[in-house]
Amino acid sequence: MTLQEFIDRTGINPSVEEFEKINDLYMAIPNLDKDTFCKDYKNHRFSVIISLLFGEHQRLQSVVDESHKAEIEVVRSLLTKFGDEVRPHCVKLIGEAQVVKIKLEGLMPLGEEDRTWLIYNARFN
Numbered sequence: 001m002t003l004q005e006f007i008d009r010t011g012i013n014p015s016v017e018e019f020e021k022i023n024d025l026y027m028a029i030p031n032l033d034k035d036t037f038c039k040d041y042k043n044h045r046f047s048v049i050i051s052l053l054f055g056e057h058q059r060l061q062s063v064v065d066e067s068h069k070a071e072i073e074v075v076r077s078l079l080t081k082f083g084d085e086v087r088p089h090c091v092k093l094i095g096e097a098q099v100v101k102i103k104l105e106g107l108m109p110l111g112e113e114d115r116t117w118l119i120y121n122a123r124f125n
Contacts, residue, residue, distance in 0.1 A: 001026055001034050012045075025054050028061075068094075076102050084111045096124035097121070 003019045006012070014022060026037050044050055075090045077104060090099045100114050108119075 001037075005034060006038060009035060010042050012042070024058070025050075028054065030124050072098065072102070075099065076106065079103060079108060080106065083108070084113075087111065087113065 001022060003014075006014070006019060006022065014112065025041075026032070026034070029037065067106070071094050075094050075098070078086045086110060089100060096113075096117050100110075100117050102108075103110055105113060107110070
């Protein structure tokens, strides 16, 4: 949601910094349309409970993000040391797109599975 969409729906004109927090809250709630969020936000924007829950959500999200970064580094090390021998396990851990990206970034040899993935998933103009 854009700042202008938020203002139009709520009549509230937050600072850019405030809107970033509001939009982070909106993005953290799956399957909630803008109109419903904005209507509810107007009624509950000063809620201590919602603020605390969102703070906990942000803390947990940063734990997940750090874990994902660690997984990527483990996969990078495994691919560097063992190559395609460990590729299926790496794909299960972080996904095929990330595995191919790591191999490309590290100038590692691409196997047949990597080339096939690139052919069917890369966007060429």
